[in-house]
Amino acid sequence: MEPVRRILHGHEEAAVSKLVRALEEQNQDLEHYARCYLRYVASSIEQHVRQSSANALGPYRERVRSLAFNIARNRQLQGALCRREIGAPELCAMSAAELAPDEERARRQLAAREQMRRATRNEWADAPRTRRHPCPRCGSSEDVAYEHVHGARDNRKAETWGGGSANEHSESAIRFGCQSCGCDWTAETSQLL
Numbered sequence: 001m002e003p004v005r006r007i008l009h010g011h012e013e014a015a016v017s018k019l020v021r022a023l024e025e026q027n028q029d030l031e032h033y034a035r036c037y038l039r040y041v042a043s044s045i046e047q048h049v050r051q052s053s054a055n056a057l058g059p060y061r062e063r064v065r066s067l068a069f070n071i072a073r074n075r076q077l078q079g080a081l082c083r084r085e086i087g088a089p090e091l092c093a094m095s096a097a098e099l100a101p102d103e104e105r106a107r108r109q110l111a112a113r114e115q116m117r118r119a120t121r122n123e124w125a126d127a128p129r130t131r132r133h134p135c136p137r138c139g140s141s142e143d144v145a146y147e148h149v150h151g152a153r154d155n156r157k158a159e160t161w162g163g164g165s166a167n168e169h170s171e172s173a174i175r176f177g178c179q180s181c182g183c184d185w186t187a188e189t190s191q192l193l
């Protein structure tokens with residue numbers, strides 16, 4: 001069997017060129033980098049991919065293609081590689097989700113939402129729960145906390161609901177907090193009767 005290493009050798013130059021183009025693509029700091037420096041960065045990536053692909057041509061080409069594609073469209077990743085903040089080993093250890101700029105943003109949003117959800121969770125930790133008032137946002141009634149809010153008089157609503165007893169009720173409201181999605185909302189007590 002012919003050594004795979006020799007087959008790969010012909011592809012190294014193409015891979016390095018592809019990675020250099022990816023590092024250059026729309027790079028706003030391009031003037032700061034000599035082409036031989038970018039070739040050096042690209043070579044170190046190529047070398048690492050070659051080693052981690054165990055010299056198998058298919059995975060090697062696929063990995064180079066995927067990395068070049070993501071480096072070219074992910075400005076943060078591109079900048080970090082050019083500044084050597086991320087080395088080839090770190091780059092090669094990154095998942096597809098970590099490489100893609102859109103996914104990156106989505107992940108950060110998700111983390112922020114989760115953090116908000118946890119903060120809300122703490123606020124409602126000791127509050128009683130109800131299953132009778134599903135969340136208007138996610139529809140879940142699995143874990144809806146509530147608290148009575150007093151003195152939340154709303155004249156407009158008092159008029160809407162009218163009548164002496166309704167006015168009394170309108171002075172208190174119930175605030176709900178959905179623990180599933182973090183949504184909270186308030187409803188007049190009179191509305192709930």
Ligand SMILES: [Zn+2]
Nearest residue numbers: 135138178181
């Ligand atoms: Zn919800």
